[in-house]
Amino acid sequence: MTAVRGPALTFTGDPFSDGLDATMVHEPDAIVAMADGKIAHFGPAGRIAPLLPAGTEVVDYGRDALISAGFIDTHVHYPQTPMIASHGAQLLDWLNKYTFPTELKFADKAHARAVARLFLQENLRNGITTSCVYCTVHPQSVDALFEEAERLGLRLAAGKVLMDRNAPATLLDTAQSGYDESQALITKWHGRGRLLYAITPRFAVTSTPAQLAAAGALWQQHRDCLLQTHLAESRREVALIKELFPDQQSYLDVYDHHGLCDARAIFGHGIWLDEPEMQRLHASGASIAHCPTSNFFLGSGAFDLARAIRTDRPVRVGLGTDIGAGTSFSILATLGAAYKASQLNGHSLSAGHAYYLGTRGSARAMYLDDRIGSLAAGMEADLVVLDMRSTPLIDFRMNEAGTFAEQLFVQMTLGDDRAVQATYVAGRPAYVRKTDANRSP
Ligand code: GUN
Ligand code: ZN
Secondary structure: OEEEEEEEEEEOOOHHHHOHHHHEEEEEEEEEEEEOOEEEEEEEHHHHHHHOOOOOEEEEOOOOEEEEEOEEEEEEEHHHHHHOOOOOOOHHHHHHHHHHHHHHHHHOHHHHHHHHHHHHHHHHHOOEEEEEEEOOOOHHHHHHHHHHHHHHOOOEEEEOEEOOOOOOHHHOOOHHHHHHHHHHHHHHHOOOOOEEEEEEEOOOOOOOHHHHHHHHHHHHHOOOOEEEEEEOOOHHHHHHHHHHOOOOOOHHHHHHHOOOOOOOEEEEEOOOOOHHHHHHHHHHOOEEEEOHHHHHHOOOOOOOHHHHOOOOOOOEEEEOOOOOOOOOOOHHHHHHHHHHHHHHOOOOOOHHHHHHHHOHHHHHHOOOOOOOOOOOOOOEOOEEEEEOOOOHHHHHHHOOOOOHHHHHHHHHHHOOHHHEEEEEEOOEEEEEOOOOOOOOO
């Protein structure tokens, strides 16, 4: 058994439905004890310390730390790591100008492996212990990522992109080949160790009705797989979907019609949805991945979180970096952007609700909240340890932050990868920051 000690934050339920008081646990001096990849004990240090076997090593992170369940990224494209920060285009042009040429290179497995390695290291540097990942159309791009994730012991979901139209010919599969290749990848990877397969039609612009139907048939045979795609990200995209699918009532209806709207579906973005679409997401149990840095970068819009989680028909919402349209691997920075997206819709997202979104809320969006996303005995031991004074400015500002809510809000407004002191995967340190805090003298 090993253990970490310090202030801790976790959630026992959903603060959007039940309030922060009933669901947020802030323990000023906690111990998280870990054995066999799971959390064995969690609670106040005074209560847990006597439970530890003699000789248990306890790493004490001190009172300026914050221990939390590892961050979760519900929507990200690992092959787009090399093209993050590409200038001057909105969604559909950006795909043609930057994304497709970048993804073509993943026919080369060695290239895919090198990018997968860097991507997963960057995740760990940012405290992300689980992500739901788009690969490219090439099956070897999926193998490369899963092989690296398996080596690191990560819980991770990923899938081969399906696209059979409206992209360069060399990047296309067919309804049949995409089905067959996905099927083979599911057999090989889904449920192997901590890995999960996500059936991944890119979006309805690049999949024919035949391919969407094939994806629906495949999901029907593998109901415990995730399904991920993009939905109503930009207004031009929504208009194009109307042209491509004149018989469907809405964008979501295109997916629904093909059996792609159900529990364990994660729809990226969902900015431009009408009320019947929201109702349908709620009724089906499907989730939205909110990707604010991407939405601002591409000029797609400001997702209305308060509307999505309306208590009369709450939709499951997780958080996504959406690299490479997203501009940061940092979940803290992404939460800061989520705050700004909410502000543009007239709501001020609280820091507590935001942290829920980056941890347990995202686990719930992936239907994994029984295994990850919170600190509790029996949960998988994936943790992030934050340094609450990671830069001179944050150190200075923290002196003025009276309440814990204020301190948390400072982190998500000013913090980034420098705030991640350590990341634990299945009970083992997978990343430890080398340099000490960048404090003022
Ligand atoms: N819609 C279809 N493909 C993509 C993609 O790769 N990134 C984003 N942001 N939106 C998409
Ligand atoms: Zn995306």
